[in-house]
Amino acid sequence: MVNDLVVDLSRLQFASTALYHFLFVPLTLGLTVLLAVMETVYVTTGREIYRQMTQFWTKLLLINFALGVATGLTMEFQFGTNWSYYSSFVGDTFGAPLAIEGLMAFFMESTFIGLMVFGWDRLTKAQHLIVTYLVALGSNFSALWILVANSFMQHPQGAEFNPVTMRMELTSFADLFFNPDAQAKFVHTVLAGYVTAAIFVCSVSAWYLLQRRHIDFARRSFRVAAVFGVLGSAGVLTLGDALGYVGAHVQPTKLAAMEALWKSEPAPMSFTAIALPNQAEQRNDFAITVPALLSLLVTHSWSGTVPAIDELEGRARERVRNGIPAVQAMEKLSANPQDAAALAQFKAHGADVGYGFLVQRYAPGGDLTKVTDADIAQAARDAIPEVWIVFWSFRLMVGFGLLMLAYMVLATMMSLANKVETQRWFQWASVLMIPVPFLACEMGWLVAEVGRQPWSVYEMLPTWLSASTHSVSYMVFSISGFVLLYTIFAIVEIFLMLHFIKKGPEAHGHAGAAKLAGAY
Template identity: 75%
Template sequence: MVNDFVVDLSRAQFAATALYHFLFVPLTLGLTVLLVVMETIYVTTGRDIYKQMTQFWSKLLLINFALGVATGLTMEFEFGTNWSFYSSFVGDTFGAPLAIEGLMAFFLESTMIGLMVFGWDRLTKAQHLTVTYLVAVGSNLSALWILVANAFMQHPVGAEFNPVTMRMELESFGALFFNDDAQSKFVHTVLAGYLTASVFVCGISSWYLLRGRHVAFAKRSFRVAVVFGLLSSVGVITLGDALGYVDAKVQPTKLAAMEGLWTAEKAPMPFNAIAFPLQDEQRNAFEIQVPYMLSLLVTHSLDGTVPAVDELEALARARIRNGIPAVLAMEKLSSSPNDADARSQFEAHKADVGYALLAQRYAPDLTQITDEQVARAARDTIPEVWIVFWSFRIMVGLALLMMVYMLFGTLVSLANEIEKRRWFLRLGLVMLAAPFISSEVGWLVAEVGRQPWTVFEKLPTWLSASTHSESYMIFSITGFVLLYTIFAIVEMFLMVHFVRKGPEEPAPHGAVQTAGGY
């Protein structure tokens, strides 16, 4: 019998390590591309200040990259230690993009980043610029393959479940790669990384300008970052809409949680701008709605509808009942793989086998399952609504705030008035936290919204975890949290140290302009 507390601890440990790791990933993605922009300007114009900018920001990238690698590697080990059945279930499919990520992207990025930071005196301008481009390519390719793997958990395509081996076996790599969820999530994630780096560079540049230090460097860094950030913020919001459209098709339970939608409504459907969801009572205690907006946002029409929780639970109950014969057939196939009748029974009901496995948590003997147990399992198919609902709104609200910040910053920077807007420079320091918070709650929307599945509609989370003891899991999660906290403190210490130290001044013959000639 599964130990629910061990499953919860396993989830908490992976959530903690993933949230720590995702503090470093977006900044790495964005800084690599910003460095490409800065160094390209340096190579094409010959202005040494852009070399100074590239060298300084690349040092901060190196610190962030090192901590990202350290936190990311341990996450991969967790798949084998804490989620052994999950690893066996998806190994044939999930392992392919992760292996490609390691061979194609991670080693490229890891090798080239050293040349980029330490190779200025050993490479020509063109060679060094090529290295910087390769770092950016490697970083973004790494994100691509990891998100392809993650997208399979959200929308499992390109693989078929084998009832004898109990594994998802890869059948079409093309379908896996061109998964709608993978492509939309990749673009959304990397654009969020670009926005994160832009806010990061703007914030530190604002700090220098407030203190009158490295003024020419800070103004140019701010201008490059704010224009890049404006474009990225528009892309994040636009592609976020596209990702929501995909979720409406492939993960309706996540969308219902995002919108706090408990009961079916007629079109055009209103949007719950603010609500206080009550999971047990399956209603909202309080709502502020915008008429027609949900239909417009999700279906891009006034006559479109979105399934609500009550409809999705009714569908889940039917799918649980339909999936039970498939699980019973699997039990026969485990001892008699060539049983033609069992194979035929499985094939007829295999689309819903995951739902029956979900119900097996409450009814180990599915032949004796009760209506109450079916209803309980069906209710589990709805994720924790208040977490998904509010995480989504925080993410979107911060994205809109950052877009407004970038728009105003672009205007005052292009007007060469950034130093006069000291209130705006102070705002830049406050804004430093915004993209990191937005990324973290975005991860919560994606991963909590997928529950109760590790592989959506195929493998329930309760069945995925390893059979560790409670004491082992408590010891393990404590150790990981302490270790990752140390990593975060080290990152902050090194970042603050190098920011306080500031960029190295270019040689006297460099083409650095005075503030008045900016």
Template identity: 60%
Template sequence: MTMVPSDLVVELSRWQFAATALYHFLFVPLTLGLSFILVTMETVYVVTGRQIYKDMVMFWGKLFAINFALGVATGLTMEFEFGTNWSTYSYYMGDIFGAPLAIEGLMAFFMESTFVGMMLLGWHRLTKVQHLTVTWLVALGSNLSALWILVANGFMQDPRGGTFNPFTQRMEMTNFMQLIMNPDAQAKFVHTSLAGYVTAAMFVIGISAWYLARKRHVELARRSLRMASLFGVISVIGVITLGDALGFIDGGHQPTKLAAMEGLWHTEKGPASFNLIAFPNQEAQKNDFAIKIPVLLSILVKHDLTSGVTGINQLEQEAVARIKNGIPALTALESIQNQLSKNPALANPAKRANDPALQQALTQFDAHKKDLGYAFLLKYYAPNVSKATPAQIELAAKKSIPEVWIIFWAFRIMVALGFLMLFFLIWATLLSLRGKEMTSPIFLKLAPWMIPAGFLACEMGWVTAEMGRQPWTVYEQLPTWISASTHSVGYMVFSLIGFVTLYSIFIAVEMYLMFKFARKGPDEHGSTGGGGSLAGVPAFARPIQNLNHD
């Protein structure tokens, strides 16, 4: 950790990873959700034997395949970026971060990729039950991929199951089950998966409504809309519920993220008010404007009416104390490394017990190691932390707070879109169950425009989670300013432009293919009726009860 990148290289590295992650995360939610919608449709096909459900699986399967292929292309790059652009992080975290990534690749990604081909091309080579099994495996593989990625991310948010080795200067895994069962990882996995289900439901409803408005493929569109509406309304309730649980967890383990999400500068005693709308001013440490809802913040964050919520000012003062406590840990770590460089034999644990100076440094390190990360923050301002001034410590404490206005508004956009989709999906479900979806032109016109809502909500959720963790790559352990590789500015600018250009092309290809195949519609097998008819009777004129008895 002796060589550190320049500030500009760190910022360019962050922008590049953010760009690739945001692009990639446009594909992930649809893959997660559409795979289980396909499972639902094909299960009904196998049980009923009706051709229409097979047509539905084959049509939506085409759109799934387009999205899956481009999702893989954008996702592979991100894993390489850890090694190329974040080498210190990779060295520091490799023992822990590498395990779930390896499992994701071997157990989930390869399973998913292998069976996608069988799902798309195996209709005439597999029995109904065999093909349904393959579709289930694709869906499980997709969601298991998300699980292992979020297990790795969970350690970055709330480090559990690992400890820092002062001799290797790396995190080492101590408890694999703690890594897997990390509350942040588990809550975030369910929340992220359900968000993907909602995104896919909005996607299917939007395209189905587009067909219904034009009286094309009516039977397929009505059945797809009904399934997606029911699937989506259940999922969006889960998203909101798990989002509340995740906020409760973050409130306990990442108070700086919570304070930024709520634009809370000063500690409020219970019951605390919720800032519905605010204009955070980080320099002045206040909100220039705010509309508050009394009592609500305590209910949302603490689930009671009496608890207060810690504000940013108090968190900064706590950071000052932790920085001061971390200074002896860092000086001890530097002493250990100096002694190792002079006597490499001390790398052998049996040799360490006979070195009093090393034992003294280890004792000092163990007594203060929980705040070592805060001393790393200070090192940005004071290369020799033992001689840091109070002003430098104060600057480091301020650096421990993330960019408030970004997190504040990203969180509110996510929540607002979540409730908007809840009301829309309830509306869609009621219309579909009553057979009134084609009698509401407002719904049919609005539904296609609602498709981006799920994607945008997912993006804002990612921004809230990852920006809220700053200034850390591993929360309270490893600051971002240390984590990046020591590339040149020219290299970073070139690679950033290259990735943004390439991924923009991927997005353009995705949209072109999606529009092309969505406009074309499903292949005709008699049951779908190119003009929306079935056995001579227009499907849009048939009462919904007829569909119930199929």
């Protein structure tokens, strides 16, 4: 059996390395596309300043990209090193999109980013532009496949549990790929990346305007980014809404936690705007509610309802009871795969096998015959994620999203009216916006992944069972190593970013340099 502390430390390590990785990903996603836009303007108009813009922002992209690649390696390793049972349980289905991501997307992105940097004097203008587009396409395809994989964890569609091989096996590749969660999440995440890049470029450009340096460069960069960002942020909110709509159907526990919805109520359900959720007593210690709004928001109708936590917990209790014989049948099949009675027993109860695992945590020595009603009630309570984290990270994400939409609309209007150069308050506001998209993205990750708990694969595999059987000392060793390395990385990255932003585009211009033989 797995040690609880090891599971918690494994979760801590995964969450912190994933959140760290996710600081770099959205910027790469958006900036590669924004660079393709800038370079398109350069190639079609032939104006030098757009080449200068493309090259300067490429340099900042590379500083960011290096860390994205580096911390991405950690993510690929970690499923195997720390979540080995998860890996063998779902590798058949979950591994495929990850491998395809490498084949189709990451290979393309990584091969062409080399040419994007080193190829300026080796490729024709049109060829280089195509290379830049391929980098952007690669990074976006990468996001697509990663999110197809992630959506399988959220809504395991396209696979079935096979009691003989004791793992989830692919039943339909199309169902895996066209997971509704994946479709909405892909567009939502990618657009969030575009907004991140847009605000990054706007902020840095506004800083130059504040300094009264590189005026023309900054003004034009600002405008391209603002228009790009306003489209993106409108899309993020629309798709975020679609994602909530999908979530209402496929992950009711996440939705209930997002809305701190403890007690069932008839339609139209009221919306809790702000609350202090109290998980122990299953109520909000304090709440401000808006009547009837929730039904409209999540079901897009006045008469729709969604299940609250009390109802979901009741359902979970039934499913735990039904899951126990499923796990017992699986154990018999493990000893003898030809056991027909066990197979029939599994067929009858197998849909809830995940809930059987959920309660096994409390079974003495893993023996499910010793499970008590109290254990079952506890397992059903576990089926609800930690409400206050999900509730508040969701509200912060949406709040930041609305703030960014307002900012981007304002930025576009100011830019088109040529007012950005003169309004110092707005330049300051733009500089101060820089952390907002990053925070919003991190909050989005928290909503999605904390809201998925207690499952690593929703309703199929509990997180506690997914972890590798390491010792606590191994976990302390690895977490210490990550903290040390990632802290150094963060310092170096911020130092280099600030250094090159301060240096600005003109100092770097290699317009005269004959060859880029020594780009590194």
